[in-house]
Amino acid sequence: MTIIERAKAAKRASIRLAALDSATKDKALEAIAIRLEERKSEIIAANDKDYARSIEEKLDGPLLKRLRFDEEKLSGVIDGIRSLKKLADPVGQTKLATQLDNGLDLYRVSCPIGVIGIIFESRPDALVQISTLCLKSGNSVLLKGGSEAANTNRILADIIREASVEAGLPEGWIQLIETRSDVNEMFKLSDDIDLLIPRGSNAFVKYIMDNSNIPVLGHADGVCHIYLHEDADETKIEPIIVDAKTQYVAACNTVETLLVNESAAKRFLPIVKAALEAKQVELVGCEKTRAIIDIGEATEEDWSTEYVDYKLSIKVVSGLDEAIDHINTYGSSHTDAIITEDEEVARKFMALVDSANVFWNCSTRFSDGFRYGFGAEVGISTSKIHARGPVGLDGLMIYKYKLIGHGQTVNDFNSGKLTYKHTALGQNCPL
Amino acid sequence: MTIIERAKAAKRASIRLAALDSATKDKALEAIAIRLEERKSEIIAANDKDYARSIEEKLDGPLLKRLRFDEEKLSGVIDGIRSLKKLADPVGQTKLATQLDNGLDLYRVSCPIGVIGIIFESRPDALVQISTLCLKSGNSVLLKGGSEAANTNRILADIIREASVEAGLPEGWIQLIETRSDVNEMFKLSDDIDLLIPRGSNAFVKYIMDNSNIPVLGHADGVCHIYLHEDADETKIEPIIVDAKTQYVAACNTVETLLVNESAAKRFLPIVKAALEAKQVELVGCEKTRAIIDIGEATEEDWSTEYVDYKLSIKVVSGLDEAIDHINTYGSSHTDAIITEDEEVARKFMALVDSANVFWNCSTRFSDGFRYGFGAEVGISTSKIHARGPVGLDGLMIYKYKLIGHGQTVNDFNSGKLTYKHTALGQNCPL
Incomplete structure (x- = not known):
């Protein structure tokens, strides 16, 4: 599939994912955790390959350290998935409820953003964290990790896709992007990708802002x-x-x-x-x-x-x-x-x-999502809109307005037949 | 002043505006309402000039209608300012309060975004509505209106600036942009402008997204x-x-x-x-x-x-x-x-x-901010992040995290000396 086809597949999946019940999403998270545990030795073998090649290519010490994905790191991400499972479903929460008039009720209800493109550094644990955050929040995700970790990222993405689709997630919700040319193509797909989250240096974030008209949630330097x-x-x-x-x-x-x-x-x-x-x-x-x-x-x-x-x-x-x-x-x-x-x-x-x-x-x-008690973290945003500071599941959400009527028209109100009440409703959206 | 100097002045003003008390902002809104009433005949004379020139230039009927700023429209915007005054101050609201541990309290507190750049069509009433919404929400604003309404926009911006600064607002918080070249310069000033809000056609919004790396809150077509x-x-x-x-x-x-x-x-x-x-x-x-x-x-x-x-x-x-x-x-x-x-x-x-x-x-x-009961409306956003649907004062807000401690360090927790509690605090941020 081309990158355009893959973005379109992610968009289609995002519509179904947005309407998925919490139980199916949590079942998928558990299935991913179990499958990662089961295929531990394959994952570690894939990482050994990446590690050996990176030593040959004389990768820097700190980068090598971040690339390492051993038993301890794997067990860390599995624990993370189980914590994420315990968090409340961020989808479908009523954020505002107003009675416009008798039998005309307005609700602002949280929903996923849609399709998130994430570009992250060489740490393979980030792939698992981010994709499971997207799953829990009902977003499709396009992932591009560091090429040093190519083998590790591939097996991790395969496991997450297989286990989650078997558990009932729509095919296409997770896509791994492997080439630089695909990333550059991805920056142009503003019809199908709703938000880019780059995790890297200030210059890297700025490069993406300059080269894409998709909104960017910047995670830049901390001075x-x-x-x-x-x-x-x-x-x-x-x-x-x-x-x-x-x-x-x-x-x-x-x-x-x-x-x-x-x-x-x-x-x-x-x-x-x-x-x-x-x-x-x-x-x-x-x-x-x-x-x-x-x-x-x-x-x-x-x-x-x-x-x-x-x-x-x-x-x-x-x-x-x-x-x-x-x-x-x-x-x-x-x-x-x-x-x-x-x-x-x-x-x-x-x-x-x-x-x-x-x-x-x-x-x-x-200043950190885990220390703040968010349970999971996308990163720390230095943007001034949408989400600022440590970003948890909330940062992957937006809302839609649901208005439930019984045949009302605006003309009923403009003509004086009906009058806006605008009183707060003490209830959650019934649908 | 160049456009860069003006954006920097707006940024400086935004810092002080963000910390301004509600009473001063509401006093400024009242002063603007009074001054608009006092200078009614000058405003209408300025609009007559714009109108006469636009007839000569054979402007379309619907555009002419929107350009007209008569006594009725003036009294409408003055009523709007007085309604806005009555709304709660959106700044300083505690959105989340968590005790990380005894004596280490975290608050998520609403605050203005900073500097908003707004590009709007020929309606002069939009200038008054948008700039008073920015005032109430504590944001500086750079405004670019249609050139057909140049005289009307100039006198309205002058009145708003004079009356608000006399009432205690920081000089520089409102800036009128008059030339197309200044607008194109403005698109580059991502260090000083935090958000662009274009009100116009889909093509216009897309043009801005393609030509600026400042975040854009799109108000595009409705199919x-x-x-x-x-x-x-x-x-x-x-x-x-x-x-x-x-x-x-x-x-x-x-x-x-x-x-x-x-x-x-x-x-x-x-x-x-x-x-x-x-x-x-x-x-x-x-x-x-x-x-x-x-x-x-x-x-x-x-x-x-x-x-x-x-x-x-x-x-x-x-x-x-x-x-x-x-x-x-x-x-x-x-x-x-x-x-x-x-x-x-x-x-x-x-x-x-x-x-x-x-x-x-x-x-x-x-589907409209007034009908939804928001009291005031920036426009209707078709963006997928930050604010979606009819945007009221909320859409001009972001938040910051305030953490209040007594000498705590992260090492206290990592070493096991202290433990994160993460319990909800039933109180607003004390500062």
Whole structure:
């Protein structure tokens, strides 16, 4: 099948998938979990092949690590599927119910978006997570993973398709895209694909936005900040900063720039330096910072750099307003935190910092779908519409309006024969 | 100021506007209403100029009618502003509250999107409606109206800016774009403009999607359907079809294609023909239709045409499944209705028709923000993400996550010292 035919097949399947009952979807999830367990040795053998070839091709260490799909990772994704099964069906929830008039009832009801195109990095576990999230939310999915993981992705997609279709899902709901030319074709199929979710670098997300008119839910860089206000509790500074910088440096919710209130800089900066240098973090700072502690020089470029490494830039600011301005200018609207004991200061920070996640007195590392209690995560969105921050099943949903009448016309109301009531209905949509 | 400087000014203003209290915004709305009333004669004089020039330039009748901004239309928009003032502030509403652990509380709080770019047709009342909707929802706005209405738009934008800034709104929140070259520049400013809302034809919306990587909330054509199931109540058929087709032919929620169940076609089609021909509606139909009633021939093109006129296409279908397939193939996912007495048939129709609005036994013309009780309307979206169907203030909102802690780190949880509780909090975000 060509990519166009496959997108059309996914679209057709999405119509039936949207109307599928929760029990069939959960049965399919269980069937996938069982089949993955049963075919464990084949999956691991396929991954061994990818791994061996990638070593030959001298793939980077971190990429090799992400490519590895061993027994432990497989059991992790199987656990994930069983957790997902337990979550409430996000389809068919009544979000608004209004009586327009007697016997004319309006309902806003959640429904799947339709067909989702997902382009993800080399981690094969992402394929399982994302496709089962799409299944639970009633969306068809076109998947493009990293070519390093081609054998692993192929067997995983085959297993998911077979097990789910046997359990009653419509044929065509899941499609694996394997070539780059198919991906570029896919970007043009705005009639059949409703949303693209790229998981990768900022440049990658921007490339897709420039090359497709399908809506994009961007998952881009995190240039995250912590601002130390003058009244920050010294006992909170060290644990929060050490956690936010070093708990897992490769994450997008890791802090990259520390902003310090000028009037407390002499007190705070030596604490920060001692704590982070003990963790082998390289520090660079502005001139005012370097007048207090002996560290490297930060350039203009540092303020907008996501290091994803043991490195932190530090800037002394005149106060809350400059901190907010700096974050809104150089940040990536991802996750930013303030350490202060003053509720009014925290309130202003959280209102004026234009980021998906704004934190008071805790680590930026909490910015995550699992930690937020969403049970499953598509990724972390830096978009300003549809879904922002950690995206769970909700982010794969939209709604439709259902209006149930008994022969009413607009003219009945315009002529004055009937009058709009617009009263809230305390019930779910009956169909 | 260049368009780039103006977009940056709007972005700066949006940060302050997002944190503005409800009272100041409502004071600004009242000030705008008063100032529009005070400067009535100047506004009407400006519109007279636009009108006279458009007559000289031989503008079409319907466009001339929409351009007219007289005392009645002015008093209509002033009433609209006072209704908008009464609506609850959509900013700062707690949409989700979860205790991650003792003293670590997560809130999802509604906030404005930021900067909205709106391109609208010649109606000057749209300028007032849209900019006051943006004000109420805390968004900055860049407006581009039709050049026919240049004088009217200029004085309206001036009045709104002056009155609102005097009442405490940040300078720069509203910007009028007057030239086509500025609009094309605007499409490139994805750093400062968060969402484009075009109100116009399908082709126009598609042009913008192809020429900008700013997200677009499309307001496109409505190719709406009514399907008459075999058990349709004959007393409901005539009023609903007449209303849906003729109550206001220029609207996007007007029916364009009627689908009739084959087994009842002989009964229903003569009723339809008599009712619509009495209203001077031209009918075209498929072969099976024309074997029953004497009307013109429908071509393949008819099935996807929005007539916006006294014309209707009719197709005989074998049953519910073919009706659903036809709508999903040729429709524009706008508004589609079924007439049936069977709840299970209605349920299937409403689940499988992939449209923003699916109706049972009532006119498609109800698909409208005011009729739905939203109090104000941005337009009707045919997008599949963010906001779908009639869009009220909600469609101009997004959310941010606020996490309030007491020094917690992710390592506290990973090490087992603390455990995620993820219990629902029955309270609004305290800040």
